[in-house]
Amino acid sequence: MVATAETTRSEQTDVRGDSAWVQHWKQLRSNPLGLFGLVLVVLMVGSAVLADVIVPYDPTQILVGPRLGPPSWEHPLGTDQLGRDTLSRVIMGGQVAMLVAVAALSVALSIGLLLGLIAGFGPRWLDNGLLLVLDSVRAFPVIIFALAVITLLGPSLTTVVLVVAITSIPVYARVVRTQTQSLSDNEYILAERAMGAGTPRILGVHILPNVIGPLLILASMDVPLVIALEAGLSFLGMGVRPPTPSWGTILNNGYNYIQNSPWPVIAGGIPIILTTLGFTFLGEALRDIFDPKLRRDV
Numbered sequence: 636m637v638a639t640a641e642t643t644r645s646e647q648t649d650v651r652g653d654s655a656w657v658q659h660w661k662q663l664r665s666n667p668l669g670l671f672g673l674v675l676v677v678l679m680v681g682s683a684v685l686a687d688v689i690v691p692y693d694p695t696q697i698l699v700g701p702r703l704g705p706p707s708w709e710h711p712l713g714t715d716q717l718g719r720d721t722l723s724r725v726i727m728g729g730q731v732a733m734l735v736a737v738a739a740l741s742v743a744l745s746i747g748l749l750l751g752l753i754a755g756f757g758p759r760w761l762d763n764g765l766l767l768v769l770d771s772v773r774a775f776p777v778i779i780f781a782l783a784v785i786t787l788l789g790p791s792l793t794t795v796v797l798v799v800a801i802t803s804i805p806v807y808a809r810v811v812r813t814q815t816q817s818l819s820d821n822e823y824i825l826a827e828r829a830m831g832a833g834t835p836r837i838l839g840v841h842i843l844p845n846v847i848g849p850l851l852i853l854a855s856m857d858v859p860l861v862i863a864l865e866a867g868l869s870f871l872g873m874g875v876r877p878p879t880p881s882w883g884t885i886l887n888n889g890y891n892y893i894q895n896s897p898w899p900v901i902a903g904g905i906p907i908i909l910t911t912l913g914f915t916f917l918g919e920a921l922r923d924i925f926d927p928k929l930r931r932d933v
Contacts, residue, residue, distance in 0.1 A: 662924050669920025675913025679906070682726055683733040692720040694727040695878040703896040713898035715888055721902045724880040729906060731881050735792065736861040739799035740854050747804045748850065751811025752838050756819055762812070769805040777802050777864065785873045795874050799861050806857075807850060814846040848925055856918035859911035866907055882907055 663669050682689065692699045698718035699710075706713045712721040754765040781798040788794045819842070862882075868874030869883025877884060882903050889899025 663920055666920045666923070668916040669923075672913045672916025672918075672920060675909055676917050679729060679910050679913060680733060683730040686726045686730040690723040690726050692723045694719060694723040694880045696720075703892055703899075705896065705898060712902040713896065715885070715899050716892050721885070721899055724885055725882070725902050725906055727880040728882040728885060728903075729910075731792070731875055731879065732862045732865055732906075732910070735795055735799065735865045736858045739796045739861055740803065740857060742796070742800040743803035744807055744850065744854055746800075747807025748811050748843075748847070750804070750808040751846075752815055752842065754808065755812040755815025756838060756842070765808070766812075769808050772801065773805040775802075778867070781864070781868060782873060785868070790868075790873045790876055792875055792879070795865050795868055798868075799864060803857065803861075807853070810850060810853060811846050814849065815842055818842050818845055849922075852918055852922050852925065855914055855921065858914045859907075862910055863907060 663673065696719060699720050700707075700714040700718050702714060702718045703716055704710060704714040704718075710720050710722065712725060715721055715724070750765055750769070754762045777798075780802060781795075784798050784801075785794050788797075815838075865874055866881065866883035866886065869881040870887045871883075872887070874883055875881040885899055885903030889897075889901075889903055893900055
């Protein structure tokens, strides 16, 4: 009988879990912009992951086709000033953009989460000290800070990841700090403390699961900002170094020859626009689904 009851409870739990995910999927499907964003994100991420397989030409190979050639069956997005296939460079540029976004935001999320938990649950003097450091970093304009760091360390993919991570840490740390402070005054947290629960248990079991969801949604909406920053630095010659393809370098090279052929500029700009729309629409839809305080139907 005990085994039967346990089996029944586990089946009910599975059913409730499945029904919750099905309900979330139905809510996402009912949101046209969210569904459109999901399609764009899947296409962008899929093309970035499979870039090495699906590129029709070597993106760094010179004189694959005619220089500044218009779109054709052989080169759907034309060629650049060196005859390189623009479609191949756009696809590989997406891989670079996603690599920067994933690496930088992963580092920023990890460090920001740790600092936010410490500041929100620690003593007041430690909270004030961490806030002073975070506000000092956040006070610098991102572009000025990026140019200063790149000038000291030199332009590279690693430097771009470092700049994005450092400038994003204060944002996530402040969000986690605020969430932690609001949760630490709840009755169940006070009860855990009264029963002698340690700080690691309270943070790991009760606070972390409640702050990680909004933090991941915020990070998904920051992906377009990271990609735009990487493209902007590469456009200025301070980001990814040639011949590595980047949407920013494609725009820069195309801008120099825009009077002869507008296709490289168009090919480099459209992916940035689509990525921004995709992650923004999807992030807003997920926020409406998983954050009850911000749901549109409430």
